[in-house]
Amino acid sequence: MTTAPNWLSDEEQRTWRAYLHATTLLEDHLDRQLQRDAGMPHIYYGLLVQLSQAPRHRMRMTELAKSAKITRSRLSHAIARLEKNGWVRREDCPSDKRGQLATLTEAGLGVLERAAPGHVTAVRQAMFDRLTPQQVNQLGEIMRVMAQGLQPADAKADLPWLR
Incomplete structure (x- = not known):
C-alpha cells in the first residue's frame, strides 16, 4: 500500500513558486549581463572562476564537472568553446594517462578580470541591494542549511561557505 504524498501547504507552495521564479529570473539576468558585457554565458564564467581559484589555475576535468554540477559531456562542450576563445587549454594529466586537465590561460584570466566588476x-543590484543586512544573513543561513542537506558528504569539506 502506498502512502499519500505530503502535499505542500498553500504557504509552502507560494514560497516554492516564488523561489523558482526568482532563481530563474536571477540566472537569466546574470546570463544576459555576461553575454552582453563579456561574450560568455554564466556557466562559462563559473568555470573560469573555478579554474582561477584552483592551484596553478587548473583542475582535472572530472573534478571540474563534479564541482560545477554539470555532466562531463556538457563540460567537454564548454571547454571546447573556451579553448576556441583561447581562455582555457586542455592538458594530459601527468599522473593518469586517461585523465585531462583544464587550465586557465593568461587570456582567460584577463577576460575573467575584465568581466568580474560588471x-x-x-549580482549586487539584482540581489543584495534589494535586501536588508538581516535578510542577507537569513538568506545565507537558509541556503547553507539547504546546501548542507543536499551536498554529498564527501564534497562538503571542499566548500568553505557550508561551514
Missing part, C-alpha cells in the same frame, strides 16, 4: 555589480 558581474559583481549585476
Whole structure:
C-alpha cells in the first residue's frame, strides 16, 4: 500500500513558486549581463572562476564537472568553446594517462578580470541591494542549511561557505 504524498501547504507552495521564479529570473539576468558585457554565458564564467581559484589555475576535468554540477559531456562542450576563445587549454594529466586537465590561460584570466566588476555589480543590484543586512544573513543561513542537506558528504569539506 502506498502512502499519500505530503502535499505542500498553500504557504509552502507560494514560497516554492516564488523561489523558482526568482532563481530563474536571477540566472537569466546574470546570463544576459555576461553575454552582453563579456561574450560568455554564466556557466562559462563559473568555470573560469573555478579554474582561477584552483592551484596553478587548473583542475582535472572530472573534478571540474563534479564541482560545477554539470555532466562531463556538457563540460567537454564548454571547454571546447573556451579553448576556441583561447581562455582555457586542455592538458594530459601527468599522473593518469586517461585523465585531462583544464587550465586557465593568461587570456582567460584577463577576460575573467575584465568581466568580474560588471558581474559583481549585476549580482549586487539584482540581489543584495534589494535586501536588508538581516535578510542577507537569513538568506545565507537558509541556503547553507539547504546546501548542507543536499551536498554529498564527501564534497562538503571542499566548500568553505557550508561551514
